[in-house]
Amino acid sequence: MEYYVKSVVPVIESNYDKFTPVEKEIADFFIHNQKRMDFSIKNISETLFTSKATLVRFAQKCGYHGYKEFIYQYEETFIEKSEKITGNTRMVLNAYQELLNKAYSLVDERQIGKITGYFNKADRVLVCGLGSSGLSAREMEIRFMRIGVNVDSLADPDMMKMSSVFQNKNSLVLGFSLSGEREEVRYLLRESYNKGAKTVLFTTKNRVAFDEYCSEVVLLPSLKHLNHGDVISPQFPILVMLDIIYAYYVEQNKYIRKGMHDSTLRALEEGEKNHKEVY
Structure with missing residues (x-):
C-alpha cells in the first residue's frame, strides 16, 4: 500500500455496459485474472477462442489505440506489493487503497x-x-x-x-x-x-x-x-x-x-x- 499502480481494470469495469457479449467475455477474463502469463495477442486469442481483430476492438473501446498499448498497461497490475497488516485492518485499508488506485x-x-x-x-x-x-x-x-x-x-x-x-x-x-x-x-x-x-x-x-x-x-x-x-x-x-x-x-x-x-x-x-x- 505504498504506491499507486495505473490499472486498466477500472477502465474495463466502467465501459462494461458498452461491450458486446464476446467483448464481455474478454473483459471478464482480464478483470478476474490473477496471474502473470503470456498476454501476447496470439496467445490470448487462442486462449479465449476469439480473433485478434476482436481483441483490438475491445482495447479501443477501453480508450486505447490498440491491444499492445492496452496490454502494456494491464501488465502493471502484477507489480508485487508486500502485505504487512492482517485481519479487518488490512481488509478495510486494502479496500481504500484499491479505490484510490482505481481513481488514479x-x-x-x-x-x-x-x-x-x-x-x-x-x-x-x-x-x-x-x-x-x-x-x-x-x-x-x-x-x-x-x-x-x-x-x-x-x-x-x-x-x-x-x-x-x-x-x-x-x-x-x-x-x-x-x-x-x-x-x-x-x-x-x-x-x-x-x-x-x-x-x-x-x-x-x-x-x-x-x-x-x-x-x-x-x-x-x-x-x-x-x-x-x-x-x-x-x-x-x-x-x-x-x-x-x-x-x-x-x-x-x-x-x-x-x-x-x-x-x-x-x-x-x-x-x-x-x-x-x-x-
Whole structure:
C-alpha cells in the first residue's frame, strides 16, 4: 500500500455496459485474472477462442489505440506489493487503497480542467444526489460555498424535478449516482441540459445514453457492493473526485479563494465566541 499502480481494470469495469457479449467475455477474463502469463495477442486469442481483430476492438473501446498499448498497461497490475497488516485492518485499508488506485487510473486531468472552467463561467451551481450521494452533494455545497461559489445542493426527488424548471445556459448542474440509475438525478440533468445548462454526471458506469444529456461524465472507481456501504462508505469515491476538482479550482485563483475560505472560518469562530459570551 505504498504506491499507486495505473490499472486498466477500472477502465474495463466502467465501459462494461458498452461491450458486446464476446467483448464481455474478454473483459471478464482480464478483470478476474490473477496471474502473470503470456498476454501476447496470439496467445490470448487462442486462449479465449476469439480473433485478434476482436481483441483490438475491445482495447479501443477501453480508450486505447490498440491491444499492445492496452496490454502494456494491464501488465502493471502484477507489480508485487508486500502485505504487512492482517485481519479487518488490512481488509478495510486494502479496500481504500484499491479505490484510490482505481481513481488514479480513471482521473482525466483534461476533463477536470473543463469542469473547473464550467465553474468559472456559471452564475449558479446546483449539485444533487440521493441517499449517501445526497450527503456528498451537501459536502460539495459547503466546501465550494466557502470559497465564493453560488452553489446549492438537493437531496429531495421533488425538489430536483422543480429545480429543473429554473436552469438556463448560465447554470452548472452536477449529479451524483454511483449506479447511474437514479431517475430523479438523470431527470434534472436531462431537463437542465435541454435548457442550455452545463451538466456533469459522477458515476461508476459509462453508458452511451449519458452523452445525450451530459456535458461530461466523470467516471468513479467502484468495488463490488460499494453502493451498500458494507465495508467502506459509498461516499468515498465521490469525495476523492470532489477533492481533486476543488484543488484545481482553488489553484486557478489561489490567493483570493484561500482568502475567502479563511474569512468564512473566522466568521464561524467569531460566531462561536459570541455564542459562548451570551451563555
